[in-house]
Amino acid sequence: MPTLKKTINRNCNGISRRNCLQFGLTAAFGTGFADLLSLRANAGEQAGHPTAKAKSCILVWLDGGPTHYETFDPKPLAPSEIRGEFFPIETKIPGVHFSEHMTKLAGIADKLSIIRSIRHNQGNHGAGNHYMMTGAPPRIPVGCGAFVSFHPSLGSVTAHDRGHKNGLPAYFSIPSMSRSGGPNFLGAQYAPFVVPDNPNSSNFRVRDVALPRGLEEERFVSRKDLRSVVDQLPRFENRASGDPAKSLDEYYTQSYDLMSSPSAQKAFDINQEDGELRDRYGRNPFGQRALLGRRLVEAGVPFVTLYEGGWDHHRGLFPSCRKRLPGVDNTIATLITDLEERGLLDETLVVVLGEFGRTPQINKDGGRDHWSNAMSVLMAGAGTPGGTIVGATDRQGYSAVDRVLSPENFASTVYRKLGIDPDQMLYTPLGRPTHLVSDPTPITELMG
Numbered sequence: 404m405p406t407l408k409k410t411i412n413r414n415c416n417g418i419s420r421r422n423c424l425q426f427g428l429t430a431a432f433g434t435g436f437a438d439l440l441s442l443r444a445n446a447g448e449q450a451g452h453p454t455a456k457a458k459s460c461i462l463v464w465l466d467g468g469p470t471h472y473e474t475f476d477p478k479p480l481a482p483s484e485i486r487g488e489f490f491p492i493e494t495k496i497p498g499v500h501f502s503e504h505m506t507k508l509a510g511i512a513d514k515l516s517i518i519r520s521i522r523h524n525q526g527n528h529g530a531g532n533h534y535m536m537t538g539a540p541p542r543i544p545v546g547c548g549a550f551v552s553f554h555p556s557l558g559s560v561t562a563h564d565r566g567h568k569n570g571l572p573a574y575f576s577i578p579s580m581s582r583s584g585g586p587n588f589l590g591a592q593y594a595p596f597v598v599p600d601n602p603n604s605s606n607f608r609v610r611d612v613a614l615p616r617g618l619e620e621e622r623f624v625s626r627k628d629l630r631s632v633v634d635q636l637p638r639f640e641n642r643a644s645g646d647p648a649k650s651l652d653e654y655y656t657q658s659y660d661l662m663s664s665p666s667a668q669k670a671f672d673i674n675q676e677d678g679e680l681r682d683r684y685g686r687n688p689f690g691q692r693a694l695l696g697r698r699l700v701e702a703g704v705p706f707v708t709l710y711e712g713g714w715d716h717h718r719g720l721f722p723s724c725r726k727r728l729p730g731v732d733n734t735i736a737t738l739i740t741d742l743e744e745r746g747l748l749d750e751t752l753v754v755v756l757g758e759f760g761r762t763p764q765i766n767k768d769g770g771r772d773h774w775s776n777a778m779s780v781l782m783a784g785a786g787t788p789g790g791t792i793v794g795a796t797d798r799q800g801y802s803a804v805d806r807v808l809s810p811e812n813f814a815s816t817v818y819r820k821l822g823i824d825p826d827q828m829l830y831t832p833l834g835r836p837t838h839l840v841s842d843p844t845p846i847t848e849l850m851g
Contacts, residue, residue: 414715455822457785459700467715475779504728507736520794520803531758538814559586569666670702718768752785786851
C-alpha cells in the first residue's frame with residue numbers, strides 16, 4: 404500500500420492530530436467495530452427528549468483557536484496593530500461584514516447564524532477544548548497541552564442518547580479525536596469511531612468496514628461459516644448466556660454483518676460521488692472529509708466531528724490564513740449548500756468553532772495568542788435562523804459585551820436541537836450524579 408503524504412498540524416505545545424491516537428487512546432477511543440459493539444451492549448436508554456429539530460450534527464472543530472478577527476468579526480476601525488492586514492467584505496446580511504478570505508460563506512450568510520459573544524475563562528488548549536466540547540468547565544486546573552476528559556463530549560452524549568442505526572456507529576470523528584471528544588464515565592462504547600485515512604486518496608479504505616486486502620469475498624464467507632461451525636461444537640453449546648466469550652462471538656457476528664452491510668459500504672464509497680461535486684468540496688483532505696461527513700449523516704449517523712487542526716497562530720498568522728482560509732471557507736460553504744440542495748439542511752445542524760479566539764494585539768512574531776474573552780461560532784441548519792448575528796464584541800474585539808453567552812449556553816443549544824434534554828442528570832458507574840449541563844439555557848435566538 405503506497406505511503407500517503409500527511410500534513411501534521413500542531414498547536415503551540417507541539418501536539419499533533421496523530422497524538423490523539425498515540426496517548427493510550429487506541430483501545431478506548433479508536434476502537435474497531437467488534438470492540439465498539441461489545442462495549443455498547445450494556446447501553447441504557449433515556450426518556451424525556453425535547454422535540455428534535457436535527458437528526459444529525461456535523462461539528463467542524465478548528466483545533467488551536469481560530470482567530471475571530473480574520474474570520475467572522477473583523478474590526479476595520481481599530482488601530483492597525485489590532486485590525487490586522489485583512490479587509491472586511493460585505494455579506495448577504497445588510498451591514499454585516501466578514502474578513503476578506505471568507506468570500507463563499509459571506510455569499511451564503513443569509514443561511515448562517517454567527518455567535519460573536521461566547522466567552523469563558525479557560526485560556527489554554529486543554530481546558531478551552533474541554534469546555535467547548537462538553538459544555539462543562541474542567542473541575543481542576545488543566546495544562547495547555549493536557550488531554551482531559553472530566554465530562555462526556557457532545558458527540559458521546561448524542562451517541563448515548565440516540566443510538567446507532569444501519570450498522571453504523573452513532574459518533575464519528577474524522578481524521579482523529581479532539582482531546583476532550585470522548586465519553587468519560589459514559590463508557591468507551593460511546594467513544595467516536597475514528598477514520599484516520601485520507602478520503603482524498605485514490606486507495607481510501609476504512610478499517611473494519613472494507614474486507615482486509617487479500618481476503619476475497621468467498622474466503623470471507625468461508626471463514627465466517629467455519630467460525631459458526633466451531634461455535635456449534637458441544638464444548639460451546641452449553642455456555643452460560645452471560646459468558647463473555649459468547650457475547651464476544653455475538654459482537655464479532657455484528658462486525659461480520661457490518662462488513663457485508665450495503666448501507667455501511669455505500670456510506671464510505673466516496674467514489675460514488677459526482678466528480679464535479681467532489682471538486683466543489685475541494686480535492687484536499689479536509690474537503691473530502693467534509694463530503695464523507697455529509698455521506699455519513701445521509702446514512703443516519705447522528706454526530707460527526709470533522710477535526711481540522713493548525714489554528715494556533717502565535718506566529719505567521721497572515722500568510723497562513725491567506726493560504727488556508729479560502730479552502731476552509733469554500734469547503735464549509737459547499738457542505739452547507741450541498742445539504743440544502745439535498746433537503747438535508749433542515750435536519751442537520753452544522754457547527755464551526757474552536758476552543759477560543761485570539762488576542763487583539765498582534766505580537767512581535769506576526770501572530771495572535773490565546774484569548775478566551777471573545778470568539779466566533781458558526782451555526783447553520785436544523786431550524787437555525789439564517790442571516791442572524793448573535794451578540795457582539797467591543798469596537799476593538801477585546802471582549803464579548805453584548806448578549807454575553809457561555810459554553811453552557813452553546814452546548815445546551817446543540818443538545819436542544821438534537822432533541823436531548825440538557826437539564827437531565829447523568830450517573831457515573833458508581834452512582835454519582837452529575838448535571839449534563841449546569842446551565843441548560845439555550846441561545847433562544849437560534850432555536851427557530
